Amino acid sequence: MLLLGIDLGTSSIKVSVVDAASQKTIVSVQYPETETPIIALQPGWAEQDPNTWWQHVQQAILKANATNTYNPKNVSAIGIAYQMHGLVCVDKAQNVLRNSIIWCDSRAVPYGNKAFDSIGHDTCLSKLLNSPGNFTASKLAWVKEHEPAIYAQIDKVMLPGDFIAMKLTGDITTSASALSEGILWDFSTNTISKDVLDYYGFDASLFPTIENVFTSHGKLSSTVSESLGLSTNIPVTYKAGDQPNNALSLNVLQPGEVAATAGTSGVIYGVGDSLNYDQQSRVNGFAHVNHTAENTRIGTLLCINGTGIANSFTKRMLAANKSYNAINEEAAKVAIGSNGLSVLPFGNGAERIFNNTIVGAHYQHLDFNLHTQAHIFRAVQEGIACSFRYGLDIMRSNGMQPSVIRAGKANLFLSSVFAEAFVNITGVPVELYNCDGSVGAALGAGIGANIFASEKEAFANMQPLQLIEPTNIDAYKGVYSNWKDALNKQIA
CATH class of the missing domain: 3.30.420.40 (ATPase, nucleotide binding domain)
Structure with a gap:
């Protein structure tokens, strides 16, 4: 039984195929070979075209298939890791309305700062664990003010991984973890934040159906299955931001465990069991992949x-x-x-x-x-x-x-x-450790598809290299x- 993991990075797409029984990686590929450019139309801006992501995802999967090291028809579940905090807007026909405003874009900072003051620092920190900053909600506020014609056409707003899952399956879902990284999740009510929606004037219908991180987010469409050489109806059973996913890939799931990565950005990510926050929102708290209302797991992220x-x-x-x-x-x-x-x-x-x-x-x-x-x-x-x-x-x-x-x-x-x-x-x-985001996404897919009896079983064979x-x-x-x-x- 095989698991396929997709890691949607800023620089490139990585795809890995993992044998569920042994947790060994059969193949890992990257596409394209050169770094994907960031579009900077003005100082402090950073955008990428989601359609380019999708083209690169398809090419990466086909490149993995072309190694002939596995039978693509034996892939049983797909997991997705993705660059966090990006904004993707689509219309009712699921067409992309504008480039994604990605994680390192700074244009929304004034919007987030004003929201922090207007909603109230104590309210934001205690309920959202963060200032709205230049996260996804504030980026959407920028679009609403500066591109009203585009905003009027939006049917759904999503994170980058939600977009890739949509292209694979035709279904649009999100999770508490994803909404929390967009500063749209109220931890006090375990619902999308009414404070943020009301302040920015967003209609709740703009946001997708909320599902667990580890669950089915739709099944591959027949068209996609055929073009990628995969079996029909393979479920996408895991989606997570790159840093929560990096922590998962390193088996960082319990309080006190800490992960780091030094890619395009640098991150330290530690798991805690309480709703802690930094008074100045210099580090941020998000719902970790295994967070539930009953079992608090907050990832504190230094980026x-x-x-x-x-x-x-x-x-x-x-x-x-x-x-x-x-x-x-x-x-x-x-x-x-x-x-x-x-x-x-x-x-x-x-x-x-x-x-x-x-x-x-x-x-x-x-x-x-x-x-x-x-x-x-x-x-x-x-x-x-x-x-x-x-x-x-x-x-x-x-x-x-x-x-x-x-x-x-x-x-x-x-x-x-x-x-x-x-x-x-x-x-x-x-x-x-010998692991990366795409391997973590594949193992996450195995957890979401109940191929592994527990999170612990997914990492039973994991050993440090150094x-x-x-x-x-x-x-x-x-x-x-x-x-x-x-x-x-x-x-x-």
């Missing part, structure tokens, strides 16, 4: 927009002809601290850890005579690690005290320079101190 994208920008600008491996090797030859060069990697929109301020990326103490490409490579990765520490300290002030952090051995965690900087600057060991422990904390104290001094000058 730093400008992390992996800072590394990819550096490669694109300075070393387009080199691999990430080669860049990492050059960075490793430079001494800890990059000879005084500090990098603030915040060039990807408003950062929640700074109260939705656009700080921008900065290179501090760059010496034209001393510093080389290799110094910049290392300083960028050290700066990213420092930004994790800054955010983790906010989480610590709110009661999250991780003793170990789990992460997939992927993206920046493939770099020994970054991994060493991360554990020594944060002071927390990291367990690395444990990285802090061994050089003192050497990195100066790195973080210098970096924080540079940051404070920018945000003062």
Whole structure:
């Protein structure tokens, strides 16, 4: 019995096929090979075309099928992970009305800030666990004001994963987890938030039917089944945002367990069993994949927009002809601290850890005579690690005290320079696993289809690849101190 997982990322689509009996990955593919561009029509804006996502999903599945390592007809369930907080609007014929305003878009910040003040800080934090910020609800408010003709045509508003499930099945559903990441879920009533709907003037009919995360969200249409070589009526049995899904893929489901990822954005995600929130909404609380009204499971999410994208920008600008491996090797030859060069990697929109301020990326103490490409490579990765520490300290002030952090051995965690900087600057060991979002989505599909008797069974064969422990904390104290001094000058 096979499970198919789709991970709708900002850069590309990943698809994995997993054998349910052994939980082993049969094949993983990525499409396209190059990074999908982000459309930035104005500074601080970030959009992508949902129809491009759908084209890439289909191509990724066909690419996986073409490996001939499995029989596509044996796929029994499909799971979807997706970039969080995006806004997708469709009309009654399920046609996309505009580009998706994606997670790192900053245009809705003023709308969220005004809503926070108008609805009331205490009400927002106690009921929504967050300020409306620049999340999905506030993005929809922007469309309502600036694109009224488009807003008038909207039949349904959804998150990116809901859109892909719709294209697969023709059905439109959502979940409490998805609505909570859009700041549309009232945890006090366990319903869509009347406060948010009333304030923004949204009709409840704009939002899809609410289902559990682990359940059937529709079955493959005959047209899609035929075009993708899959059996008809395969159910989509799991949908989750990329960070809750990353936590699931690392078996981070119970209170006190913590996951991290360092892809385009950087995230630390810890699970708790109470409705905690940060008074300044610098870190955010969402319904975790296994949250229910009876069994509270809140994922506290630290998100730093400008992390992996800072590394990819550096490669694109300075070393387009080199691999990430080669860049990492050059960075490793430079001494800890990059000879005084500090990098603030915040060039990807408003950062929640700074109260939705656009700080921008900065290179501090760059010496034209001393510093080389290799110094910049290392300083960028050290700066990213420092930004994790800054955010983790906010989480610590709110009661999250991780003793170990789990992460997939992927993206920046493939770099020994970054991994060493991360554990020594944060002071927390990291367990690395051979997993990714698409594998997690496949396992989630198995849970949703009741192929696994329990969540525990889905991860019975999971073992860490590597444990990285802090061994050089003192050497990195100066790195973080210098970096924080540079940051404070920018945000003062």
